[in-house]
Amino acid sequence: MNNTPRSIDGEAVTTRLAMRMEDSLQAFAVRAATFIGELDVPYSEEFDGHDFAATHIVAYVGNEPAGAVRVRWFQSFAMPERLAVIQRFRGHNIGQLLLERCRALAESRGCNTLYTQSLPADVKYWEKQGWRRLVAEEASPGPKRIVAMVRAVDPNKPLPEMAAEEAIVLRREAQLDAAGLPVGTVTN
Amino acid sequence: MNAQKTTVPNLAPVVTIKLAATSDEMLQCFALRAAVFMGEQQCPYDEEFDGNDYTATHIIMYVDGEPAGTMRLRWFQSFCKFERCVVLRRFRGLGIHHEINAWCKEFARRKGYTKAYIHLQKRHLAMMEKEGFRRVDDRTFNFSDHEYYAIYCELKPPEDAVTMTTMPMVVNRPEDRLHEEGVLEKSASRGATNPHVSTERRPN
Numbered sequence: 001m002n003n004t005p006r007s008i009d010g011e012a013v014t015t016r017l018a019m020r021m022e023d024s025l026q027a028f029a030v031r032a033a034t035f036i037g038e039l040d041v042p043y044s045e046e047f048d049g050h051d052f053a054a055t056h057i058v059a060y061v062g063n064e065p066a067g068a069v070r071v072r073w074f075q076s077f078a079m080p081e082r083l084a085v086i087q088r089f090r091g092h093n094i095g096q097l098l099l100e101r102c103r104a105l106a107e108s109r110g111c112n113t114l115y116t117q118s119l120p121a122d123v124k125y126w127e128k129q130g131w132r133r134l135v136a137e138e139a140s141p142g143p144k145r146i147v148a149m150v151r152a153v154d155p156n157k158p159l160p161e162m163a164a165e166e167a168i169v170l171r172r173e174a175q176l177d178a179a180g181l182p183v184g185t186v187t188n
Numbered sequence: 189m190n191a192q193k194t195t196v197p198n199l200a201p202v203v204t205i206k207l208a209a210t211s212d213e214m215l216q217c218f219a220l221r222a223a224v225f226m227g228e229q230q231c232p233y234d235e236e237f238d239g240n241d242y243t244a245t246h247i248i249m250y251v252d253g254e255p256a257g258t259m260r261l262r263w264f265q266s267f268c269k270f271e272r273c274v275v276l277r278r279f280r281g282l283g284i285h286h287e288i289n290a291w292c293k294e295f296a297r298r299k300g301y302t303k304a305y306i307h308l309q310k311r312h313l314a315m316m317e318k319e320g321f322r323r324v325d326d327r328t329f330n331f332s333d334h335e336y337y338a339i340y341c342e343l344k345p346p347e348d349a350v351t352m353t354t355m356p357m358v359v360n361r362p363e364d365r366l367h368e369e370g371v372l373e374k375s376a377s378r379g380a381t382n383p384h385v386s387t388e389r390r391p392n
Contacts, residue, residue: 025215025218025237026233028215028218028219028222029218029219029222029226029233029236029237030222030226030233032218032219032220032222032223032226032227033222033223033226033227034227036219036220036222036223036227036276037222037223037224037226037227037228037277038227038228040277040278042254043216043219043220043254043255043276044254044255046219047215047219063234064232064233064234065233086226087227087230088230
């Protein structure tokens with residue numbers, strides 16, 4: 001399924017790790033355009049305090065920042081999230097290119113598992129990119145706001161089935177306070 | 189008739205406007221501009237972030253603590269240019285762009301400027317005329333897919349506009365709080381010990 005784009009209208013499509021201030025700013029601008037501008041997500045939810053403990057990857061069409069994804073690193077998995085592609089560059093598999101870059105980066109770090117939390121409407125997209133639901137069957141009925149998804153870093157080494165409760169695999173992450181600890185855990 | 193007094197809870201949003209003074213506040217300004225200009229108006233990144241951001245003054249506006257609007261100010265010899273004015277979509281219709289304009293006018297006045305100048309998308313002319321702006325001349329020009337007029341507004345400099353004869357330490361204060369004692373005035377209590385004198389230069 002390697003139909004990732006190499007060029008759009010003669011402009012090369014590339015990805016790179018954000019290593020300079022300007023690269024990070026480009027990643028933030030792409031996310032702001034998409035999540036705040038298009039989807040009306042509040043600033044404080046989009047920029048949630050994890051940006052300076054994460055790796056950012058930016059996709060370019062020529063020199064133009066066209067997409068971005070953030071990867072956070074945990075002991076047992078890498079977590080790509082905040083995947084965004086600027087509206088006019090959609091339909092060219094730039095998201096796939098960014099996720100492949102995440103996968104390769106995780107592989108180079110010896111990581112076996114990719115994990116993400118998807119909106120129900122986006123589950124099909126992630127499945128097309130080779131991801132699957134972490135918990136095959138939804139444990140409880142009713143509308144779900146997020147779905148845990150996983151993918152093996154090496155497709156030849158599929159992940160074992162998980163038997164965890166949804167309440168565990170979707171545990172909500174705490175907001176951090178100024179000390180880097182979950183809000184409310186420090187009382188003095 | 190027995191008029192009953194009811195207490196209406198104050199539901200008006202709290203609007204705060206300040207100079208963007210930290211990297212986080214600058215990032216908020218940039219994110220709001222990306223949301224509106226790149227996200228809604230399809231402006232390319234290089235045109236939105238045009239190289240003038242680090243020669244400019246950025247203003248950030250909060251509604252109930254949430255970043256809601258921004259403005260960029262650039263300083264020329266004879267006028268201050270107001271640009272990149274943004275109110276996030278979900279905060280529109282409250283008229284809060286008037287507040288940010290008024291804040292910026294006051295800010296420029298206090299620095300001694302007598303003219304505010306804007307490149308205005310044509311569709312907003314009537315709104316800005318109500319705020320005292322008028323066209324510089326009849327030229328129209330276009331960039332980033334919109335048609336623009338140059339408009340300006342006279343600002344009456346206040347008595348206490350900063351000049352070279354203003355108290356030196358007032359000039360050093362944070363520019364949006366020229367009326368308050370600044371951190372450098374507090375440092376004056378340490379006296380002039382000239383600590384560089386005892387610092388030996390490391391031999392090469």
